[in-house]
Amino acid sequence: xxxxxxxxxxxxxxxxxxxxxxxxxxxxxxxxxxxxxxxxxxxxxxxxxxxxxxxxxxxxxxxxxxxxxxxxxxxxxxxxxxxxxxxxxxxxxxxxxxxxxxxxxxxxxxxxxxxxxxxxxxxxxxxxxxxxxxxxxxxxxxxxxxxxxxxxxxxxxxxxxxxxxxxxxxxxxxxxxxxxxxxxxxxxxxxxxxxxxxxxxxxxxxxxxxxxxxxxxxxxxxxxxxxxxxxxxxxxxxxxxxxxxxxxxxxxxxxxxxxxxxxxxxxxxxxxxxxxxxxxxxxxxxxxxxxxxxxxxxxxxxxxxxxxxxxxxxxxxxxxxxxxxxxxxxxxxxxxxxxxxxxxxxxxxxxxxxxxxxxxxxxxxxxxxxxxxxxxxxxxxxxxxxxxxxxxxxxxxxxxxxxxxxxxxxxxxxxxxxxxxxxxxxxxxxxxxxxxxxxxxxxxxxxxxxxxxxxxxxxxxxxxxxxxxxxxxxxxxxxxxxxxxxxxxxxxxxxxxxxxxxxxxxxxxxxxxxxxxxxxxxxxxxxxxxxxxxxxxxxxxxxxxxxxxxxxxxxxxxxxxxxxxxxxxxxxxxxxx
Amino acid sequence: xxxxxxxxxxxxxxxxxxxxxxxxxxxxxxxxxxxxxxxxxxxxxxxxxxxxxxxxxxxxxxxxxxxxxxxxxxxxxxxxxxxxxxxxxxxxxxxxxxxxxxxxxxxxxxxxxxxxxxxxxxxxxxxxxxxxxxxxxxxxxxxxxxxxxxxxxxxxxxxxxxxxxxxxxxxxxxxxxxxxxxxxxxxxxxxxxxxxxxxxxxxxxxxxxxxxxxxxxxxxxxxxxxxxxxxxxxxxxxxxxxxxxxxxxxxxxxxxxxxxxxxxxxxxxxxxxxxxxxxxxxxxxxxxxxxxxxxxxxxxxxxxxxxxxxxxxxxxxxxxxxxxxxxxxxxxxxxxxxxxxxxxxxxx
Numbered sequence: 001x002x003x004x005x006x007x008x009x010x011x012x013x014x015x016x017x018x019x020x021x022x023x024x025x026x027x028x029x030x031x032x033x034x035x036x037x038x039x040x041x042x043x044x045x046x047x048x049x050x051x052x053x054x055x056x057x058x059x060x061x062x063x064x065x066x067x068x069x070x071x072x073x074x075x076x077x078x079x080x081x082x083x084x085x086x087x088x089x090x091x092x093x094x095x096x097x098x099x100x101x102x103x104x105x106x107x108x109x110x111x112x113x114x115x116x117x118x119x120x121x122x123x124x125x126x127x128x129x130x131x132x133x134x135x136x137x138x139x140x141x142x143x144x145x146x147x148x149x150x151x152x153x154x155x156x157x158x159x160x161x162x163x164x165x166x167x168x169x170x171x172x173x174x175x176x177x178x179x180x181x182x183x184x185x186x187x188x189x190x191x192x193x194x195x196x197x198x199x200x201x202x203x204x205x206x207x208x209x210x211x212x213x214x215x216x217x218x219x220x221x222x223x224x225x226x227x228x229x230x231x232x233x234x235x236x237x238x239x240x241x242x243x244x245x246x247x248x249x250x251x252x253x254x255x256x257x258x259x260x261x262x263x264x265x266x267x268x269x270x271x272x273x274x275x276x277x278x279x280x281x282x283x284x285x286x287x288x289x290x291x292x293x294x295x296x297x298x299x300x301x302x303x304x305x306x307x308x309x310x311x312x313x314x315x316x317x318x319x320x321x322x323x324x325x326x327x328x329x330x331x332x333x334x335x336x337x338x339x340x341x342x343x344x345x346x347x348x349x350x351x352x353x354x355x356x357x358x359x360x361x362x363x364x365x366x367x368x369x370x371x372x373x374x375x376x377x378x379x380x381x382x383x384x385x386x387x388x389x390x391x392x393x394x395x396x397x398x399x400x401x402x403x404x405x406x407x408x409x410x411x412x413x414x415x416x417x418x419x420x421x422x423x424x425x426x427x428x429x430x431x432x433x434x435x436x437x438x439x440x441x442x443x444x445x446x447x448x449x450x451x452x453x454x455x456x457x458x459x460x461x462x463x464x465x466x467x468x469x470x471x472x473x474x475x476x477x478x479x480x481x482x483x484x485x486x487x488x489x490x491x492x493x494x495x496x497x498x499x500x501x502x503x504x505x506x507x508x509x510x511x512x513x514x515x516x517x518x519x520x521x522x523x524x525x526x527x528x529x530x531x532x533x534x535x536x537x538x539x540x541x542x543x544x545x546x547x548x549x550x551x552x553x554x555x556x557x558x559x560x561x562x563x564x565x566x567x568x569x570x571x572x573x574x575x576x577x
Numbered sequence: 578x579x580x581x582x583x584x585x586x587x588x589x590x591x592x593x594x595x596x597x598x599x600x601x602x603x604x605x606x607x608x609x610x611x612x613x614x615x616x617x618x619x620x621x622x623x624x625x626x627x628x629x630x631x632x633x634x635x636x637x638x639x640x641x642x643x644x645x646x647x648x649x650x651x652x653x654x655x656x657x658x659x660x661x662x663x664x665x666x667x668x669x670x671x672x673x674x675x676x677x678x679x680x681x682x683x684x685x686x687x688x689x690x691x692x693x694x695x696x697x698x699x700x701x702x703x704x705x706x707x708x709x710x711x712x713x714x715x716x717x718x719x720x721x722x723x724x725x726x727x728x729x730x731x732x733x734x735x736x737x738x739x740x741x742x743x744x745x746x747x748x749x750x751x752x753x754x755x756x757x758x759x760x761x762x763x764x765x766x767x768x769x770x771x772x773x774x775x776x777x778x779x780x781x782x783x784x785x786x787x788x789x790x791x792x793x794x795x796x797x798x799x800x801x802x803x804x805x806x807x808x809x810x811x812x813x814x815x816x817x818x819x820x821x822x823x824x825x826x827x828x829x830x831x832x833x834x835x836x837x838x839x840x841x842x843x844x845x846x847x848x849x850x851x852x853x854x855x856x857x858x859x860x861x862x863x864x865x866x867x868x869x870x871x872x873x874x875x876x877x878x879x880x881x882x883x884x885x886x887x888x889x890x891x892x893x894x895x896x897x898x899x900x901x902x903x904x905x906x907x908x909x910x911x912x913x914x915x916x917x918x919x920x921x922x923x924x925x
Contacts (some may be wrong), residue, residue, distance in 0.1 A: 022919075075915060084813055084912045088920060093869035098811040111585030112807045115866040118586075136917050 006123035007099060007121035013126060015082040018134060025136045026072035027065050032140055034064015035147035035527040042154040054155045061151075089132040092123040161217060174467060175219040181463030182216075184456055185209035185232055191452035192445055194317060196445055198242065205235050205456075216458050233460040240453045241275045243446070244310070244318040250558070251315020255306040255322060262302040264295040268325075277321065278454065281447035284325055289367040291369075296333050321446040328444040332369060335437055338413065339363070339375045346382065351390055356382050373437065380434035383427060395421040585807075585866070587905035592801055593864030596622070596792070598792040599647055606643040606789050607636055608780065609773030611847065615862070616764045616879050617644065617738070622858035624802045625761020626717050626737040628702075628883065635766045636777075637740045638700055645696040648732065648798060649791040653694025655713075657705035659748060663712035667722040687724055692716050695732055695795070699739035702748045713737070714756045734798045754886055758847050762855060765899075801861070803818050808857040810868040811913070815853060818873050820847040820909050825885060825901070835904035839891030844884040851880040870911040878902050 038060030045053040077085070078436065083097040090096070099120035101114045161175070190207035193199035212220075212228050244252025252272070259269035264287050271280035287299045303326040311319035343360045346352045359375040398418035420426030443451075563571055596618055605615050613629075617640065620627035629637045638654075645652030655666055668690035674683045691697065692713065699713055716722045717737050721730045739760070741752075757763070769777060780786055793801075824831045825843030836843065855876035856868045878899055885898040910917050 075917065080813060081913060081916050085919060087869075088912065093865065093867070093871065094811055094814060095812055095867055095869075098809050098867040101811045102809060112809045112866040113584050115589065116809050119866070135921075231669050454688075507683070 002202065002562050006125070007117050008103065010121055011079075011083070011100060011103075012098070014086060014127075014132065015077075015079060017129070018082050018085060019077060019134070021134045021136050022077065023069065023072045025134065025138065026075075027068040028136065028141050028144070029138065030068020030071065031061055031065040032144040032147065034061040034067065035151060036143055037064065039147055039150045039154060042151055046154050046157060046159060049525070050157050051159045058151060058155070061148075069314075085134070086124070086127075086132055088124055090127045092120065092283045095120040095123055116254070171221050171310055172222040174216070174222045174225060176216045176466060179213055179463045179466050180217055181459035181461070181466060182209050182213045182229075184459035185236070185463070186213060188236075188452065188456050191456075192449045194243075194321075194446065194449060198239070201235075201239060205232060205239070208232055208235075210461075217302065226464060229460055229464045233457055233464075236453055236457045236460060240450060240457070242317075243277065243321060244274060246317045248310075248313075248315035248318065251310040251313035253319050254313040255310040255315070258306040259302050262298050264299040265302040265306075268299075272318075277444075277446045277450040281325065281328070281444050284329050284444075285332060285369050286367045288291070288329045289336045291364055291367065291370055292455045300333075303329065324444045324446060335376070336363065336372050337535060338417070338435070339372060339379060341401060342379055342398070342417065343375065345394060345401055346379070348401075349390070349393050349397045351382070351394055352384065353378070353382050369443075373439070376434045377439035380431050383431050383434065386427070388424075391421050397421075554569055584802060588800070588804060589864050589866060591862070592622075592804055592861055593796055595793050595801065596862045599644075602647045602789045602792050603640070606786060607640050608776040609769050610636065610640070610766065611732050611822065613640070613764055613766050616762055618856050618862055619858040619876065619879075620738075620764075621648075621734075621736060621798065622801050622805045622861055623709060623761055623854045624734070624736075624805065625854065626739070628757070628760040628763045629738060629740045630743055630763060631740070631766030632744055633742055635768065637766055638698060641696065641698040641738045641740075643789045643865045644738075645698075646789045647792050648696065649794045650695035650736075650798070651732070652696045652698070653691035654698040654700060656700045657693045657702050657709070659704060659706060659750075661705045661709050663709050664690065666709060666712050666722050667692050667716060669720055670725045685725070687727070687729075689724075689729070689919070690722075692722060693729075693731060695734055695736065697735070697737045699737055701742055702739040702860065703741045703751055705750065706755070707750055710750065713739075714752075714759050717759050734795065734802065754842075754884075757883045758845070760883060761851050762879040764879050765882075805854070805857050805861050808860050808866055810853055810857060814856070814868050814870060814873060816910070817870055817911050818849050818852045818856070821873070821877065821905055822846075822852065822881075824905050825881065825908050827888075831909075833904055833908040835896070835901055839887055839894065840885055840903050841888040841891075841895040842886040844881050848881055848884040851884075852876060855880045874906055877906055 039059045041060065042054050042057035045051065079100050080097065083100040084094075086092070087094045087096050095116060099117040102116060150151065161177075186206050186209040188209070189203040191202055193202055206551055208228070209232055212225070212232070215228075216225060244255070256269045256273045259265040259272065265283070268280045268283035268287075271277070271283055284299065284303075290296065305323050307319040307322035307326065310316070310322060340360070340363070343352065343356060346356065347360075356375070356378040359371070359378040363371040363375050365371075383391075395418040398421065399415060402412075402415045402418070419431065420430045600611075600614055600618065604611075607614060617627055621644075627873065629640070630639055642652065642654075662698065668688050670685040671688045672683050672684040676689060681849075702710060702713070705713075712722075716731065720733070720735050721728055723729070731782075742749075808911075820831065822844045823829055823847070825840065826832060827837045827840045827843060832840075832843070850871060853868070856872035859872040859875055860866070860868045881902055882898040885901055885902075887896065891901075892900070
């Protein structure tokens with residue numbers, strides 16, 4: 001095949017290569033521009049909370065590439081353009097261009113044409129393909145991966161918090177990122193529960209608190225938020241009062257009556273009647289750490305009897321709580337006795353240190369677990385410093401006490417203690433036990449559960465305060481304003497005499513009353529204790545617990561009860577703040 | 578066909594070699610001035626006439642005389658002076674008394690002027706009156722003269738090389754622009770460099786040099802001219818030449834700012850024709866059968882410089898037509914914008 005015949009296919013092959021690369025470059029440019037432009041609507045969709053539209057923005061890249069292909073198609077190089085490009089890159093003095101033009105001019109079939117075509121074919125045949133290729137990549141294309149990364153980030157980013165929208169007249173919307181009080185309530189699911197049912201109820205409260213936190217982050221109408229907090233608080237308060245309530249009320253009353261008959265447990269009885277199990281535990285802690293053994297014995301007996309009475313009257317939960325309290329009493333009692341005997345032995349052996357003596361006096365005076373733990377800590381430190389001779393001396397003294405009597409703890413326990421002290425390993429073991437005692441928490445499970453509930457209720461109160469404070473600054477006008485300073489303590493020194501202003505809406509309950517209960521022993525069947533009130537309610541006729549759990553017919557029970565008309569005003573006045 | 582192609586290629590090579598030989602032969606007499614010699618070659622190959630402009634003593638006349646010697650063509654020289662008459666150029670009728678035919682009396686006989694040479698040197702053409710200049714220029718355009726009512730064709734190849742002195746303008750008659758247009762190229766003869774001048778001194782102050790050899794005969798020149806017309810020029814090259822010429826017209830939108838300021842009139846159709854024809858001659862002299870953009874650029878100055886008419890502002894600023902042509906070459910793109918955009922930065 002001569003050079004002239006060779007030129008046509010050669011040039012076509014070169015032209016295809018050049019056009020293909022131009023096409024690729026333009027498609028890539030379109031893709032880059034499409035990606036870069038797609039970031040903007042994606043950002044807009046993210047900003048305006050139209051998260052579902054973000055994936056559609058990726059179509060911009062496809063559209064860009066398609067646009068690039070379209071442009072490439074429209075700007076497709078003619079044979080002449082390709083030939084000019086090749087002449088320029090291969091430095092063939094426009095031989096290819098001339099040959100291409102002559103190829104289309106069949107009329108000109110002269111000698112010069114043949115020579116030119118032949119020259120061009122030869123030039124194409126020996127040309128370096130790399131030299132004549134248009135560049136596919138341009139600096140602009142470096143934007144493509146950056147834009148793609150930006151698009152992915154925008155598409156995967158969580159949507160921003162919705163701004164509080166404009167409020168309706170009379171409506172106050174609030175938006176709080178983190179309400180610490182609710183966090184504590186939301187952790188109630190992990191609090192110690194009496195049984196599975198209580199566990200379930202606590203988890204429900206925790207779940208509701210979690211939802212409220214999320215809603216508050218998004219923005220919520222203030223009254224709705226306060227209502228939900230009040231509901232949570234009522235649920236917590238009702239949970240505090242579930243022990244011995246309803247059908248088990250008689251069992252609770254029986255247990256209270258039994259405990260009231262003993263002086264040592266009278267305070268605990270009142271606390272139980274008030275459903276204040278923390279206080280009851282503190283009363284029993286006092287009894288358990290007291291020096292008087294008689295009181296402890298009678299208290300233990302009273303707890304046994306009360307538990308039996310509660311179970312007999314159909315309140316097994318109360319019975320179980322009292323049995324756990326008795327168990328806690330015995331552990332505390334044993335700890336206090338052991339500590340006192342050990343302290344006395346050290347004192348008799350002239351090994352006592354002043355701080356140890358102070359802690360022993362503190363235990364006698366305070367009669368608390370904290371004082372017992374402090375004494376255990378002091379004794380442990382004192383034991384660490386004993387020499388082997390002093391240790392032997394102390395062991396001898398303990399054995400003497402065990403033989404002689406007049407000790408509070410079991411003599412066998414003292415003998416074991418003395419045995420432990422006779423060896424360094426035993427002494428180390430004893431020190432460790434004392435350290436454990438110094439850290440041990442003897443609180444009963446029921447008291448612990450109630451403490452968790454109390455903490456949660458206080459936290460709910462705090463959360464309510466947070467919301468009230470926030471609401472001061474986010475009225476109708478602002479929506480998401482900076483929030484007011486809330487309530488503040490008045491440190492003023494103004495005159496305090498004068499008269500109390502009339503309370504608007506008198507006749508309705510305005511505050512939650514923590515009314516003290518009657519100090520006298522309760523009559524069988526009477527209602528003891530207190531219950532949290534709600535704005536607008538007074539009491540319920542049956543006294544079965546929180547007002548939040550009362551039926552519609554039970555609210556404002558005073559007005560609907562069978563109280564004689566002549567006493568009705570007096571009864572209502574009693575409930576007024 | 579293959580045989581024909583081969584023949585054309587052979588002739589192309591022969592033409593290139595002949596031009597190279599001619600250049601070498603001239604170089605034995607003319608020191609330096611390589612570009613001037615090349616441009617004279619282009620004019621010869623293209624079949625156009627050449628105007629040489631330069632200071633006295635730069636070898637213009639010697640160049641033309643040497644060229645004539647090398648080409649084995651009939652050489653004639655006309656020294657233009659203010660009293661030179663057209664008849665002194667084209668010839669006249671003279672009364673001849675034939676003693677043998679006394680009875681018949683005397684008769685008029687045509688006496689051909691120096692224009693009837695094949696290589697005509699019109700020395701200091703701007704010193705003759707316009708009337709005489711016109712007689713020459715008409716002959717240049719027509720390749721024929723009318724004498725005593727007879728139209729006489731000039732023998733081919735007819736190649737006029739005129740010279741003019743740019744510094745002695747006193748008592749001269751500058752050629753009108755329309756007549757300047759008849760010259761294919763206007764070649765500016767530069768002063769020699771120091772080395773060239775030394776060589777000139779060495780050669781001209783010693784023994785007389787040998788005469789230049791004859792390297793091409795009349796047929797060779799005619800073949801060269803015929804082949805020049807056969808050289809192919811692609812459309813983009815023709816368009817480039819057209820764009821250059823159009824951009825030289827200050828009244829068009831394509832004209833660059835320099836053109837608009839410095840020119841009153843641009844080149845016309847003859848300018849474009851000269852551009853392409855001279856470019857073809859360049860290609861031929863280099864043994865190519867096609868014209869390149871570079872060829873057009875190379876001939877732009879000699880082909881256009883005498884066709885651009887400067888404005889008052891251009892003359893006042895001292896802007897030369899060469900400056901304007903350089904501006905045109907720098908402004909007008911050779912390739913379409915889409916192809917230009919693909920070229921790497923800094924590419925020539």
